[in-house]
Amino acid sequence: xxxxxxxxxxxxxxxxxxxxAAIGRGLLVFVGVAPGDxxxxxxxxxxxxxxxxxxxxxxKPMNRSVVDxxxxxxxxxxxxxxxxxxxGKRPGxxxxxRPELAREMYDKFxxxxxxxxxxxxxxxxxxxxxxxxxxxxxxFMLER
Numbered sequence: 619x620x621x622x623x624x625x626x627x628x629x630x631x632x633x634x635x636x637x638x639a640a641i642g643r644g645l646l647v648f649v650g651v652a653p654g655d656x657x658x659x660x661x662x663x664x665x666x667x668x669x670x671x672x673x674x675x676x677x678k679p680m681n682r683s684v685v686d687x688x689x690x691x692x693x694x695x696x697x698x699x700x701x702x703x704x705x706g707k708r709p710g711x712x713x714x715x716r717p718e719l720a721r722e723m724y725d726k727f728x729x730x731x732x733x734x735x736x737x738x739x740x741x742x743x744x745x746x747x748x749x750x751x752x753x754x755x756x757x758f759m760l761e762r
Contacts, residue, residue, distance in 0.1 A: 619659040619723065620699045622648040625672050625756035629692045631740040632747040639738035644689030645672075646750050649727055650699025651720040652713055659762045660723055664730035666760050667691075680756075684735065691731055694740040694748060695724045717743060 623645050630640035647667060673682040673689070684691065697720060701709035715723065721742050731737045740746045 619655040620650040621760040627751040629750035641690035648696040651715040
């Protein structure tokens, strides 16, 4: 399982011209699920997402978590995070979980995050347009 975190000033997801989710200051969280991913990855990545100190305070540029600042979370499924780009010019997606498993793991990830902070999310499997203002820019890839 892979999670790409972007510290944002704002982010939104549009589907067919309609904004279905939007946040202010917080984290835009892209989630990619691989075959064999289990609850252990979900729990570890959710904990890391909530606790990673990527926001500034008066002392250091990265000393507070999204929880510490009362930030917002926008979670978006993105199977392309698991793509195999090692051969040729066309990405391969056999390294991505089948949609049934991916949806299950994605939903569990969101549910674990929601135990701590409200979560906005895109729509699993939809063609989404994601807009964001990356604050920094600050982007981290988490993998487990």
